[in-house]
Amino acid sequence: MLWLLFSLVTATHAELCQPGGENAFKVRLSIKTALGEKAYAWDVNEEYLFKAMVAFSMRKIPHRETTEISHVLLCNVTQRVSFWFVVTDSSKNHTLPAAEVQSAIRMNRNRINNVFFLNDQTLEFLKIPTTLAPPLDPSVPIWIIIFGVTFSIVIVAITLLILSGMWQRRRKNKEMSEAVDDDDKCENFTIENGIPCDPLDMKGGRINDAFMTEDERLTPL
């Protein structure tokens, strides 16, 4: 009689937890990938811990505060390590809706990961999407700041160069006009037959236009 009851219970349990069953989720762990040499073996005790974490997550949902570890059923554990699980209600006849289980797991995903020293990629709940961390978005993008700095430096350098070029030209014009003044001064000083004396004192010298400059060596058309 007892044996019959036992087999009935396990049969019901088996029916509730099935690969691809209603409200069932597949879990996949990659312990060796995550931990390498420090990997622990997946045994019945780890399964118990997993059941405890799922029950803990379910308890955080309103109206499910009485979920027990025995309500969480695991089946089809493979070498991979992967298995399916369902959460049943207190009567152990029905499974809790997938949406509730999903939201419970999502809310506590971080804590479940940390218990097993895994992360979202190595402890996968298939069909439960992970919430990815949002990227840091500073109010002013960094590149604009650096662009602004470079831009200002270039503008300042251009302005300085243009201004210094103008000053140099003004100074040269002043020198040339001074040279012209000296010219007049010299002519006023000593003129004989209209030719100024001391032409060698002048800085510029004179250009003899009768002598061809280099550029005009080749006669144009």
Add this chain to the structure above:
Amino acid sequence: MEKARPQWSNPLQFVFACISYAVGLGNVWRFPYLCQMYGGGSFLVPYLIMLIVEGMPLLYLELAVGQHMRQGSIGAWRTISPYLSGVGVASVVVSFFLCMYYNIINAWAFWYLFHSFQDPLPWSVCPLNSNRTGYEEECEAASSTQYFWYRKTLNISPSIQESGAVQWEQALCLILAWLTVYLCILRGTASTGKMEQLANPKTWINAATQIFFSLGLGMGSLIAFASYNEPSNNCQKHAIIVSLINSATSIFASIVTFSIYGFKATLNYESCLNKVILLLTNSFDLEDGFLTASNLEQVKGYLASAYPSKYSEVFPLIKNCSLESELDTAVQGTGLAFIVYSEAIKNMEVSQLWSVLYFFMLLMLGIGSMLGNTAAILTPLTDSKVISRHLPKEVLSGLVCLINCAVGMLFTMEAGNYWFDIFNDYTATLSLLLIVLVETIAVCYVYGLRRFESDLKAKTGRTLSWYWKGLWAGVSPLLIVSLFFFYLSDYILMGTLQYQAWDASQGRLVTKDYPPYALAVIGLLVASSTMCIPLMALGAFIMRHLRKGDATPVA
């Protein structure tokens, strides 16, 4: 009173300017690609032969012409023969087109440089999609570096017809790039650039082409630089030095690029293997860590025999990972510089530092090239008395920069990269070959090789050896003519021209045909520079005839 021509303060400055012009982005992203596609180390043989037979002589010729005539390209060729001023104009036109599109590369380099100061580097992670459940699909389909290039930097449209709007971020970077160029040219020329060109099937053709364009012949920049030399300068020595350094830089850059290729290929191969291992482990619920790269084939065989039906389901998803096929994928141009290199950098330690250094280097190379290109335009303009009387040099440089910047906004639009490829591939290929051919013939046969030789001897005091004479008069023109016909026949045989468009849904490039107006632009680009030569010759002929007609009644 004639103003004295400005001069380099010492010959070393001139050499550095030429090197800076010749060494440019093509050394980094074209030469290594050619090496890989045409036999690796053995490509060096045709390359070095072409360097000695074609590169050095033509470089020497251009420097000698510039130094002897002491004018920019237009004035120099007009002095040699009035019918040939078209050659100078053609050079200026080509340089103008080059200036228009080349600076966008510097804009991209600035963009990447400014984005290198973040942790993590923005091209190393995919952004999240709208409901934060996964990554953006385009990023998943392609890779994070490709996504950053095609979506965040270019915001590329699916085809050249869909122009889209001007991207303000790129426009800002372009303006900054032009301001930097203006800053550098404000006080005098000092830079050089290089050009990378279309591929051609044969190895020797490619070696010849690479040397030709790598040295920047025919653009007028070398003539411009040399025109500021003292007449007695030994430009033969400088020509050899510049071409050797240019080639040495190319070879050095290949060594670096090959190690980057290898690194990336190994990374991709290992990630491919890991994906296959994960797929098999999950499908067959094998023990985690059981499948490794070494026993993969064995286990695959075992699984195929033990679970045939399940294996046949999974089989189409299993990719054949091969290191050779990863190594065979060679990339050149902007794809190499901005995708492959940035992918390699993101996997290095302290990636921000390497990223900053790398994009700073790209900037230096690019700005160096731009300075040579602007010199090619500005020197003839400042030489012309008409223009330089009315406009001071600063205003002239500013105007040139402004016009080029305005036109360059075309390349910041969504379809801008497709137009960039058009300009990059077609502006200078045929035109430069024709220009340099006419230059060589002009110096050797119109001006007279003996006359040129005696001029050089009078100025520099050294005789021209038979080696240079033979190459200038015979070998180099023949080579250029054969290159020219090869390109022409290649274009004609290829049929409709096609381009690579980025498909956002698939996350890869697809081939499309150019629309008719794009083909018209290509034709215009080629024609506007090459037609200068015959048109100006015709114009000079007509002017001469008219003047003779006026002169005869008086005589």
